Amino acid sequence: GLVEPVRNKGFRVTEVNERDLxxxxxxxxxxEVPMIGRITRSAAREDLEALRPVAQEIVRAAREHDLIGYLEADRRFHLSLLALGGNDRLVETVGDLRKRSRLYGLTALDESDQLLPSAEEHIELLDLMVAGDAEAAEKCMTRHLSHVRSLWAEGAPDERRKPTRTGLTVRLGSA
Known part of the structure; x- marks a missing residue:
């Protein structure tokens, strides 16, 4: 669902609009919010701590403006954290939702240094979970998701006024 074929041209990145986001x-x-609470209450602290290097990698990548590293570490962190809940279909569903939305406005956010505060929220979330504070972890996750959504909107002000983004066309054999 991330690309669509364009006859005699190749493929186009599917359009994402504000409603989709x-x-x-x-x-x-x-x-994710209730799962974070459930995982906080049930996961072994060492399993949560095992995710700390990935959370730190997210912050490092944001600080170094490494968008590919940021995206990969962010994906690994969120999906690995959710995997601690033991529901593979849930992890698969969230993975699909993330694929459909993560690239929106990311370059603009990086250029304006707005990725770093979002990156640091991963460490805050992990700290709360390791401390066993399920309610605070749920609140942090709610804030993180709404923060990310508001950053998408701020990172692409021109796109907010348009019903959809212009898709990119990639020719076969050129990617």
Missing amino acids: DQYTEIRTLI
Whole structure:
């Protein structure tokens, strides 16, 4: 669902609009916030601590403006954290939602140094979970998801006024 074929041209990145982003964020919030509370209450502290290097990698990548490193570490952190809940289909669903929305406005956010505060929220979330504070961890996750959504909107002010983004066309054999 990330690309669509364009006859005699190749492929185009599918268009994402504000409504799509709002819906993806709403679904992620409905899934991830209660799971964070459940995982905080049930996961072994050493399993949570095992994710600390990945959380630190997210911060490092944001600080160094390494978007590929940021995206990969962020994906690994969130999906590995959710995997501690033991529901493979849930992890798969969140992974799909993340794929559909993560690239939106990311370059603009990086250029304006707005990725670093979002990156640091991963360490805050992990600290709360390791401390066993499920309620605070759920609040942190809610804030993180809404923060990320508001950053998307701020990072792409021109796109907010348009119903959809212009898709990119990639010719076969050129990627």
